[in-house]
Amino acid sequence: AQSVTQLGSHVSVSEGALVLLRCNYSSSVPPYLFWYVQYPNQGLQLLLKYTTGATLVKGINGFEAEFKKSETSFHLTKPSAHMSDAAEYFCAVSGGSNYKLTFGKGTLLTVNP
Amino acid sequence: DSGVTQTPKHLITATGQRVTLRCSPRSGDLSVYWYQQSLDQGLQFLIQYYNGEERAKGNILERFSAQQFPDLHSELNLSSLELGDSALYFCASSVGSDYSYNEQFFGPGTRLTVL
Numbered sequence: 001a002q003s004v005t006q007l008g009s010h011v012s013v014s015e016g017a018l019v020l021l022r023c024n025y026s027s028s029v030p031p032y033l034f035w036y037v038q039y040p041n042q043g044l045q046l047l048l049k050y051t052t053g054a055t056l057v058k059g060i061n062g063f064e065a066e067f068k069k070s071e072t073s074f075h076l077t078k079p080s081a082h083m084s085d086a087a088e089y090f091c092a093v094s095g096g097s098n099y100k101l102t103f104g105k106g107t108l109l110t111v112n113p
Numbered sequence: 114d115s116g117v118t119q120t121p122k123h124l125i126t127a128t129g130q131r132v133t134l135r136c137s138p139r140s141g142d143l144s145v146y147w148y149q150q151s152l153d154q155g156l157q158f159l160i161q162y163y164n165g166e167e168r169a170k171g172n173i174l175e176r177f178s179a180q181q182f183p184d185l186h187s188e189l190n191l192s193s194l195e196l197g198d199s200a201l202y203f204c205a206s207s208v209g210s211d212y213s214y215n216e217q218f219f220g221p222g223t224r225l226t227v228l
Contacts, residue, residue: 043115043203043219044156090156100171103156 002027002093006104014112019063019078021107023091026072033074034092034101035065044090050074061085086111116140117220119204125226131192134223138185138206144168145187146207146217147179151200162187163210191225199227 007022025031032051036044048059055067065076074091091104116139126132138145147159149172158171162181173179176194181187191198201222207215 041221043117043205043221044217045115045219046216049216100158100161100169102158105155 002031002095002102004091004093004102004104006089006091006107008107009105010108010110012110012112013081015083016080019076019081019085019109021076021089021091021109023065023074023076023104024072025074025091025093027093027095029095032094033065033067034094035059035063035074035076036090036092036103037061038088038090038106040087047076047089081109081111083111083113085109115218115220117204117206117218119202119220119223121223122221123224123226125228126194127228128194128196130194130227131190132194132225134189134191134202134204134225136187136189136204136206136220138187138204139218142206142208142218143185144207144210144215144217145181145185146205147173147187147189148203148205149200150203150222151197154200156203159189161210168210194227196227199225201225 003026005024034049035047048057050057050067058064063078088106090106092101118137120135143164146161150156159173161169179189203222205217205219207217209215
């Protein structure tokens with residue numbers, strides 16, 4: 001079984017500041033990990049994913065995430081926040097290609113001017 | 114625009130009724146996924162179809178059913194509706210059946226309100 005915990009349902013940062021969205025997972029098998037972004041009134045869009053290989057994963061819009069097995073974490077970061085980053089972010093885990101995606105509750109990111 | 118279309122955009126109905134949500138995947142995509150997003154349950158995977166066949170099942174209630182047609186569009190049928198079924202229902206599609214390697218593209222969703 002898999003589960004995801006996103007720490008902080010709401011994160012607020014200033015424009016130009018570091019963005020850090022936290023995700024911890026639980027999985028009984030080697031996990032595949034994903035970050036999705038949802039803009040208001042839209043569907044989800046894949047930001048990045050980790051399946052195997054390099055633990056630092058780069059995604060779209062300047063985001064990256066690092067898989068840390070020892071900490072069971074997959075935190076999402078961006079060095080400098082932009083107003084257009086304001087959205088809800090979802091971390092998701094699957095236990096491989098034949099397992100369903102399990103999503104976290106989401107973190108709403110607000111970017112202040 | 115992801116290329117995935119969903120109709121209708123909004124649906125308001127009464128308890129006990131039955132509704133059908135429709136999804137057209139991106140051109141060339143063979144897999145269709147259905148998700149339910151609600152305030153209390155969050156985003157939950159319901160079911161996946163690949164090229165007309167059921168591929169994976171998630172937290173789908175017995176009152177709900179889905180199918181994928183030969184032209185690859187999919188329908189999600191919700192029956193004996195309850196207040197708690199009010200949610201945003203997303204459809205997503207991907208090229209292959211393995212979503213770890215094939216990105217899922219999400220539609221804009223259908224907002225269902227049960228009164």
